[in-house]
Amino acid sequence: MNDPKNLFLLLEQIRQGNEPAFRQLYEITKSRVFNTALSYVRSREDAEEITQEVFIDVFRSAGSFEGDANVTTWIYRITVNKSLDFIKQKKRQKRFAFLTSLFDRDTGEVVHHPPDFVHPGVALENQENAARLFQAIDTLPEKQKTAYILTRIEGLSNIEAAQVMSTSVGAVESLLQRANENLKKQLLAVYKSLVADS
Known part of the structure; x- marks a missing residue:
């Protein structure tokens, strides 16, 4: 994804509220985050949503990064967790939609794989x-x-x-x-x- 030291320096700058550093980190890592999310959800729209959530989390959590792993490992970890959470949330929504459809025949097909x-x-x-x-x-x-x-x-x-x-x-x-x-x-x-x- 890029030189680990460079990414660590960018994260240090993000901790101090440096927006250009955040944009740079985003540009360097966004395609990997998107592809990983897409591997989980198989929908470009959902993967884009997860990618946004990942980088919001990266920005908010930059201050709590302890350096126990390199920055890319940390971002992958966030991406995996966000993707799994997203799938669980979708499943809950599908179950709810399915239960609703038992009472409302006009809702059509609930489960949809693109x-x-x-x-x-x-x-x-x-x-x-x-x-x-x-x-x-x-x-x-x-x-x-x-x-x-x-x-x-x-x-x-x-x-x-x-x-x-x-x-x-x-x-x-x-x-x-x-x-x-x-x-x-x-x-x-x-x-x-x-x-x-x-």
């Missing part, structure tokens, strides 16, 4: 496969999902992912192994259904 999911890190010809992969990733337990997104999609090392997740490298490796097994099962089932339909 069919036009496009991730900026995926080549155009691979978007259909990527959409299937992200649907499979959605079924993973929370920790497996985070470990997989950080390492396989965002390209962090297992050590960096462990820092973001505040866990051990061994735990990340174990989560990835289980995630890979679960994804293989999911994607194999999808492949078999596609073959059966063709």
